[in-house]
Amino acid sequence: MKIEKPENYELPKDVADGGTFDELVTFKVEGEYLVPTMIGGVEIVSEDDTEESKMAENATPEEEAAASEMEKAPMRGMGKRIMGMA
Amino acid sequence: MAIPAFDSAFAEVVSLPKKEQLARWLIKVKGSGSVSEYATLPDRYLYAKIAVAYGCPLDEASYISQPIIYSINAIYRKVAASSDNGLLFDDMKTGLGSVVAAIRGDQNISDRLGFYIDLPEKYQLALAAVS
Numbered sequence: 604m605k606i607e608k609p610e611n612y613e614l615p616k617d618v619a620d621g622g623t624f625d626e627l628v629t630f631k632v633e634g635e636y637l638v639p640t641m642i643g644g645v646e647i648v649s650e651d652d653t654e655e656s657k658m659a660e661n662a663t664p665e666e667e668a669a670a671s672e673m674e675k676a677p678m679r680g681m682g683k684r685i686m687g688m689a
Numbered sequence: 690m691a692i693p694a695f696d697s698a699f700a701e702v703v704s705l706p707k708k709e710q711l712a713r714w715l716i717k718v719k720g721s722g723s724v725s726e727y728a729t730l731p732d733r734y735l736y737a738k739i740a741v742a743y744g745c746p747l748d749e750a751s752y753i754s755q756p757i758i759y760s761i762n763a764i765y766r767k768v769a770a771s772s773d774n775g776l777l778f779d780d781m782k783t784g785l786g787s788v789v790a791a792i793r794g795d796q797n798i799s800d801r802l803g804f805y806i807d808l809p810e811k812y813q814l815a816l817a818a819v820s
Contacts, residue, residue, distance in 0.1 A: 620793070620820045624801050627793075639804060642812055643699035643819075650809040662731035669729035674793040 703754065703815035710814035715819055718742040736760035743767045752805040757781065764788050770794050782806060789816045 621627045621643055631643035639647055662670065702713055712727040715735060720743045737752035737760055745752070746761035752760045761796060762777050762782035769791035771777070778784035787796060787808030791814070795801040805813065 621699065624795060628804065642808070645700050647705050647808070647812065662733070666729065666731040668735055670731055682708035
C-alpha cells in the first residue's frame, strides 16, 4: 500500500543516518548488563585482534604503484614531513 | 523502530573490503568520486584524503607523510569541533571509534563512546561511511 507523500514532506533525518543510538543498536540482556548484538540490522561479530584488525600502514607493491601514479599529478607530491599538528 | 534505508546501506558497506569502505567514506565526505578511483590507494593516502575532505588544516601531502593516527586526530578535531591541539588518541581503535561517535553526535556520552570504540573496525568504517 502506498501513501501519498504530503507536500513539503521530508524523511526525518534519523532515517538517513541510522536513527538514534537505541534504534541503531540492538542489545540482549546478560545479567545486569546489556550486550550489543546487532548494529544497523547487522549482527556484530567480534574479530580476533590479529591480521584483519591491525591497521597496517605498510603498503603493498600494488598500492605503492597506485600511489605513485597519483603522485604524478600536480599537487600530489610528498611534502615535507611535519612532525607536529597545526 | 526499523530503519530500512540505513540498514540496507550499512549492510552493504560493512561487507566490503576495508579500502572500499574507506573509499566510500571519502566519497561521502567529498560528495563526489568513485570507489574504483580510490580503492587501490594505501590506507594512509585514503585517510589523508578524508582529512582534507573534512577541511582539516594541513594539505594532503602533509597528512600522507605522517602516520595514519595523525589524520584520525585531525578528523576528530574537525568532526567534534574540538579545539585541542596535539594528539588526542595514540591508538587507531580508540581514535576511529571516537571519530564515529563524533560523526553520530555521541562523543560526549561515555557508554556510547565506549561502544563505538569497542566495535570491530569494519563496523566503525561502515558507520563512518553511511552515517
